[in-house]
Amino acid sequence: AANIAYGRPGATREEIIEAAKRSYAHEFITPLPDGYDTVIGEHGSGFSGGQLQRIVIARAILKDPSILIFDEAMSQIDADSESKIQKALAGMLKNRTCFIIAHRFSTVIGADRIIVMENGRVLAQGTHEELTKTCRLYQNLYETQLLVAD
Numbered sequence: 001a002a003n004i005a006y007g008r009p010g011a012t013r014e015e016i017i018e019a020a021k022r023s024y025a026h027e028f029i030t031p032l033p034d035g036y037d038t039v040i041g042e043h044g045s046g047f048s049g050g051q052l053q054r055i056v057i058a059r060a061i062l063k064d065p066s067i068l069i070f071d072e073a074m075s076q077i078d079a080d081s082e083s084k085i086q087k088a089l090a091g092m093l094k095n096r097t098c099f100i101i102a103h104r105f106s107t108v109i110g111a112d113r114i115i116v117m118e119n120g121r122v123l124a125q126g127t128h129e130e131l132t133k134t135c136r137l138y139q140n141l142y143e144t145q146l147l148v149a150d
Contacts, residue, residue, distance in 0.1 A: 003055060004016045004036075004059055004062060007063040008063050016058075016062065017036065019058040019062040020036075020058045022061050022088055023054045023058035023061055023085075024054050024088055025054040040055075048081070049081070050078055050080070050082070050084070050085070053073060054084065054088065057089065057092070061088070065096075066097065067096065068092070068093070069099045070098070070099070070101065070102070072102060073085065082104075082106065086106070104145070105128075105142055110128070111128070112127070113125055113126065114126065114127065114128060116135055116137060118137060123137055
């Protein structure tokens with residue numbers, strides 16, 4: 001509980017549990033021997049990358065900031081965790097500014113605006129649909145990920 005409440009120390013137990021449920025962390029926290037009182041080891045030892053990401057998202061849900069920054073939030077997780085994290089984020093991203101740094105198209109495909117960068121410079125920007133029509137680099141990267149996924 002203390003780990004999830006890190007950014008909001010005065011949060012109630014009920015608020016912490018609600019944030020964990022919304023981030024799909026509750027499902028792996030409750031079976032732990034000490035549940036919400038389990039001490040997380042250094043660097044999150046004992047938890048998968050996806051579980052750690054969901055704990056971080058629970059923190060963000062609890063804190064409820066006006067701006068969110070995710071840097072490769074889906075890079076080290078399995079498909080099941082990615083799906084759960086995307087569901088958790090769907091409601092959280094509405095009506096707030098969010099910067100998502102990502103290489104996985106599944107992470108950014110629904111964004112209002114995608115900025116394509118190459119060698120530190122902005123190459124193009126637009127929606128996924130616009131960029132698949134107008135940006136060769138975006139098209140190539142997207143097609144490469146589709147082929148790898150198949």
